Structure formats: C-alpha cells, structure tokens
Amino acid sequence: MKKYILIPFLIALSIFSCEKDDICAATTATTPRLLVSFNDNILRDNQKNVTGFLAVGFDLDTALENYSVITTADAILPLRTDATETKYRFFLDYEIDDNGTPDDETDDFQTGNEDIITINYTIKEVFVSNACGYKVQYENVSITIEPDGDNWLLFQEALNENLIIADETTTHFNLYH
Template sequence: MKYFKILIIPILLIVILSIGCERDDICPASTPTTPRLIIDFLDSVNPDNKKNVFDIVVAGVGNDFILDGYNFVSASTLMLPLKTDDNTTQYVIFKEAEVNDNGTLDDNTDDFVDGNSDVITINYSREQVFVSRACGYKTIFKNVTLTIEPDSDNWMLSRQPLTDNQSVEDETTTHFTITH
C-alpha cells in the first residue's frame, strides 16, 4: 500500500498534465502559406506553346538580391514571391544573361549581370488570412496587375492575366502569361 501511495501522485500528475496539453504547435510543411505569383512564358509565334527563356536571371528592383533558383538557368515558368508589406513588387528579368567582370578578372566585387533586361511591375491589394494557430497568417493578393515597363529593347512582348480581377491565392495554377 505504501508503494501505491508513492506511485499515485506521479501518475496523477502525468494524467493531469497530459489532459491539459495540446498537440504540438508546429506548422506542417504541407500547409499552404503565402503563395507566389506564377508566370508562364509563351512563344510569340505560337502562343499555345510554352517557350524557355535561356540564361535567365531574376533580381528584385531596388535591392541587390538575385532570386533563388533563377540564376543563369533556362525556364518557361517563374514563381515570384510578392511583398507582403507593400502593394507593389518589381523585378528585373534578364534574358541571355552573363556576368560582366567590368574589365577586372581578378576582382569580382565590381562584377554585374548584363543581358537584355525587362522590368515588370506587379500591383495588388493584400489580405491576411488566418491559417492556424501553429502557422499563423498568410497573405493572399487580390486585383493583381502586371505591367511590362517599356524600354528600347523589350524582349517581353505582351502579358495576359488568366482571369479577370486576377488573384493569387495558391500555387496550383498559372496567374499570368508573357509572350516572347
């Protein structure tokens, strides 16, 4: 009986603590979070066909970062993150990009990306959507517009949203097409 009294207290504490606990507040990797804008590149001669852009580099305008995954690659689809703290995001997209060493082979601090570049401006309104206690909120984007900024050598010829009043709520479908 003495051992029973000694064991009953820890057992009761474990039971009480187990009842009061919730499942771990860890956001599963499979939970959809803030979606990225999906752009498909189409052939200007045959707009029903996707067409790769070769040696593509994508960089944010106003900062010096090159977007992960788009660093001298060939792609027919881009997945671009949009700013969640602003209603506008701009990217410069280089076609047939190369590194210009600025005439100094041994000094890469002055190197820069060179190639045919076009700037796209994406405007939208933001809405916060509660996902779960573990995952918090995600941002969805409404009334999304995409503009190809005109320059003297545009390689992007036209753009088309897939739906009127385009929104970006998931990453399962294309949101815009661009012909080149």
C-alpha cells in the same frame, strides 16, 4: 481523508485540462508565390524558353534564388507582403563580359536585354490555424511591363479575371516574348 481524495482529483484535472501541442505541419499552405509562364509571341499556346534568364528584385543587387542565368520556361516569384507592389528586373541572354581581361574584374560589364516588370496587388490576410497563424493572399493582381524601346517581353496575359493568388499550383500569368 479529504486530503487524499483531493490530490488525485487535482492530478486528474490537470492531466485532462492540458491542450495538445499545436504544430504547423510542413504540408500546410503558406503565402503563395506568383507563377508566370514564358510563352511564344507567335504560337501563343506554346511555352518558350528564356535563355540566359536572370531575375533580380528591383532594389536588390543579387539574383533571385534559382533564377541566376538559367534557361527556363517559367518562374515562381515571391511577392512582398509589406507593400502592394513588387518589381523585378528580368534579363534575357544575360552574361558578364570580362572585356578580354579575365583577371581584372574592374572592367567587366553585363550584357543582355533588361526588362522591368511591376506587379501590383492588394493584400488579404487569411487565418490558417492557431499553430500556423496567418498567410497572405494576393488579390486584384496585375503586371505591367515598363516600356524601354527594346523590350523582349512584349505583353502579358492574366489567366483569370480579378486575379487572386491563393496557391502556386497553376500558372497565374503568361508573359509573351
């Protein structure tokens, strides 16, 4: 008789001791990207399009997704989570000149004005949930425009002091050209 009471009790115990599945919702905030706005150097409150814009990671040969020879007034840039610095090569008026020989790619060359920006930061891991794990928050973010004698990017401005990038809903930096 005790055996028959024990079995339903064990089944009930196993059912009520189960945890619901943890699933990280698609709407959960993840590691944010840096949002920069390109602004006019003279009318500083006005955004100004960059024509023929190309963004390339400094050590990469391919363009950043969505930033391959476009016209844009802003850019959303992923930052490295395994380092405290990320570099980009930004091009203004980028083109491939085929040197008058469209069928011969060996004599092609790129045109446009290249500027290199360096983004420095510290990394802070922030716990999101058991299902989502951790995300990275970037703190003390700064941007340096490397001088090359022909910069099209003239200067940058952080929109907050001790800049922290915890989300990508607002502009973090203005880049003036």
